[in-house]
Every structure is written in structure tokens, then in C-alpha cells.
Amino acid sequence: MTEQVDVVVIGMGPGGEHVAGELAGTGLDVVGVEAELVGGECPYWGCVPSKMMIRAGNLLAEARRVPGIAGSASVSPDWAPVAARVRDEATDDWDDRVAADRFTGKGGRLVRGRGRLAGPGRVEVDGQVFAARRGIVIATGTRPQIPPVPGLDEVPYWTNRDAIAAKENPRSLLVLGGGSIGLELAQVHARFGTRVTVVEALDGLIPMEEPEAGALVAEVLRAEGLTLRTGARASRVRHGGDAFTLVLEDGEELTGDRLLVATGRRADLSTLGLDTVGLDPTARWLRTDGQLLAAPGLWGVGDVTGHGAFTHVAMYEADIAIRAILGEGGPDADYRALPRVTFTDPEVGAVGLTEKQAREKGLTVRTGLSQVPSSTRGWIHKAGNEGLVKLVEDADQGVLVGATTAGPTGGEVMYGLAVAIQARVPVEELRHMIYAYPTFHRGVEDALRDLRRD
Ligand SMILES: Cc1cc2nc3c(=O)[nH]c(=O)nc-3n(C[C@H](O)[C@H](O)[C@H](O)COP(=O)(O)OP(=O)(O)OC[C@H]3O[C@@H](n4cnc5c(N)ncnc54)[C@H](O)[C@@H]3O)c2cc1C
């Protein structure tokens, strides 16, 4: 039995839910297919609960900064309210009824199960086949990429899902991977009293961002008592007597009650029936054009496209696909000003290219750097003022192509620079505008002054 509908969306995470909900709201006959929870990784095991944990950890850190500035404070960390908030407020105990009702309330039809393509314009879910008149959208996200470390597949390691669902914070935690997931969760747990060790294979932390930002975060984490091993590869993992042992290539052995593997994420295209529409099921990402089209009548949005594993990218791409499916047209996807925030403390905001990426593109690069502690606001702020602003200029064009803003509210400070990069505001123009005193974003003015040819 084949059922005719207008649109089928496979995967109802932030990207898929947005496409499906908006299109259903226009009166189209939309089927949303979801194998797990409507809402996807972000609200149940990602952004939202992790940021609740970070909010709690940051409160503890702020309280510990009271001495010398505002008297004294005694802090007794307790994970119970954090775990309760994650259960009760963020995830409804991992129940997606509210999200499912939100979609069906717009007129959409939710089909629970695993969807796969069954030829052009057709999707199969557990034997049920839907033929889509207007289009199909693949929004199936990513899952953790587990590295081939000997022994790892035999031990009960944590992924982000276990870490988010944990009712207790462990006494000690090994974190494999010093990217966003690893560092955000590492710092939170350390602030709650867990002994944390981070092992990162590359030479610095958050290696996809500017090395200055990684070095700054490393300095702060070390000062907070975390043990960091960068440029370190695990050669074996063991588990016994309730403890994990990570053996590094240089022979060092690290132990912990829990092991969190946060070594990146990957899309799994192998089970989506892509071969039935002439696409490569062994590809790393679903390749799309500027309108997010992967093949005639087939769109891809979100993590699965490989343009940046962020909820805001999924939502942005969803909007483009919605317009394309409705035949409204509109500009192609433009990732020049793609913003990222690693929600460590200091927060690391970043947008556009890093200096290295700009040089690899053959641009004539000038960089400018300023330090938050030497700005007026940073000096006033005192404890917890670590941070920097780094700008990357295309010197031939006289415009910024990248920026990093680490520090208190670093993610918010980044916004103005994202506008500058997106709108190609001339650096000369940025140099001659007024920056409110004494804000953290005045560090941008200092960094502009520092722009020089290297
Ligand atoms: C710990 C953590 C913290 C994060 N923090 C942030 C943050 O602060 N800010 C930010 O922007 N991003 C953050 N992210 C990333 C963010 O969660 C993802 O970028 C976002 O969820 C991607 O949305 P998506 O719709 O592409 O995919 P997903 O959210 O992965 O949703 C895909 C959905 O598709 C379903 N699915 C897969 N295959 C099928 C199939 N064949 N049939 C039916 N359904 C299927 C899955 O069950 C899932 O529900 C974080 C991620 C993690 C893990």
C-alpha cells in the first residue's frame, strides 16, 4: 500500500521538526518520521540539558569568586537539583509528548519508526510506503564517532547521552576528546567536585578554533584543577573493579570511575536507502547544493549535511529548504559568518574563518588581538575575567573574515562581529564607530587597533 502525501521528513530533530512543522502549518500534507524522540539530540541529550548543567557549574564558580570582591560565600555543590532539572524541565524524563503534540497540532502526521528511501519520491517506514508529491527531507542528524582504540568496544564507556542522564556526578571522570562536548562537560563536573582528566589527540584544546582560545581554556581548566593531556593518544582501554584505565601511547596510565567518549560525531548514511536514488550511501555527509537539494525532490538539512553540527545551522538550513519546497526561492546557504560558541567558562565565541583557514585560502591576512583582563571592564570584573578577542582580516579587501571572542559573555560579544563579517563592513568603518564604555565588547575596538600584517 502506497500513500500519497505532499512531504515526508525523515528525522525530527531541530532541523526536521522545523521543516515539517512549518510546512504542515501552510496546509501541506506532511509526514514526519522519527525513530526516537521528536526534538532530536539537542533538547534531550545535547544543547539544552548540557547548558542547564553549565549554568549550575557557573553559579558555583561565581560563588567561589566572592572572596576578595564581595565578602565570603560557602558553596556546597549538589548534583541532585541539576539531575532533577534535566529530568523534569529539559526532557520531561525523555518523553516527547509535548513536541509530538506541537507537530500534530500544526496538522502534521507523526509516524514513529525508522525511515528509508525506497526510490525517487518514496519513503518506507516499517513496510508502510509514502509517495511524496512535493519532496522528501533527510534530517537524520549524527551520532557519536567512537575511535578504534583497542579495548574501547568492550568497556561500558559513556557517550553524551549517558553523561546527560547521569543522576550522580562521578568521583572521577576520564574524558576522551577535548572538543566542545568534552570540555563543556569536563568543566561542569570538575566544578561539582569530580576529579577530571581530559585526553585530546591534537596539540591543543578545541583544536577547530584559534589556538589562542584553546590555550586560554587550558590555562583556566588547569587552574581549576583538571588534568589535561594534549597531543596524547590512547593506545588501550581497560575496565575492572569499577574503574577505567586509559593507557596512553607514551605508557602513562590514567584512571577514572567513568569514561566519557567525546571524539566527534558522524552521520550514518548507510541505512537510508540512498542508493535507491543514485546517491552514495558510503559518503561521510549528505552532499547538498546552495538550496540544500541533494537530488531531485530530495533535500538535506542539519548535522547530516556536514556544514556544522549546530542547532542554529539545522534551523538555518531548514528555513532554506522550506522556502525551496514552497517554491518561494531565496538566497543560497551562506556559511561565511557561521557562529560557534563553546560554553566553557570563559565562553569561546567564534565566527567565520580561523587565521589558519584564512591563510590556507590564500588570503592576505592581518590579525589583531586584545586581552580581556587589560580592558577596563575586564579589570573591573577581576576574578573570572580571562578572555581575548582575535580578529582575522582579509587585508586586500579590508574586511573581517573571522573572529574569536573568549571571555565572560564571549558568545554574546561575538554577535556584532558576525554582523560585520556577514555584511562585509569595512574595517575602516568598524574603527570609526562608538563602543559603549565599559563593556566587554570594547575589546573589539582594541583588537581592531592591533590589526597588523604578519
Ligand atoms: C552534548 C551536546 C551538546 C550540544 N550543544 C549544542 C549547543 O550548545 N549549541 C548548538 O547549536 N548545538 C549543540 N549541539 C549540537 C546539536 O544538538 C545538533 O547540531 C542538533 O541536534 C542537530 O539537529 P538535527 O536536526 O540535524 O539532528 P538531530 O538532533 O540529531 O536529530 C535527528 C533525528 O533524526 C532521527 N533519525 C535518525 N535516523 C532516522 C531514520 N532513519 N528514521 C527516522 N528518524 C531518524 C533521530 O532519532 C533524531 O531524533 C550539541 C550536541 C551535543 C551532543
Ligand SMILES: NC(=O)c1ccc[n+]([C@@H]2O[C@H](COP(=O)([O-])OP(=O)(O)OC[C@H]3O[C@@H](n4cnc5c(N)ncnc54)[C@H](O)[C@@H]3O)[C@@H](O)[C@H]2O)c1
Ligand atoms: N556549544 C556547542 O555549540 C556545542 C556543544 C557540544 C557539541 N556541539 C557540536 O557537536 C559536535 C561534536 O562534539 P564533540 O566534542 O564530540 O566533537 P569535536 O569535533 O568538537 O571534538 C572532538 C575532539 O576529539 C578529538 N579526538 C578525536 N579522536 C580522538 C582520540 N582517539 N583520542 C583523543 N582525542 C580525540 C578531536 O581532535 C577533537 O578535538 C561539535 O563539533 C559541535 O558541532 C556543539
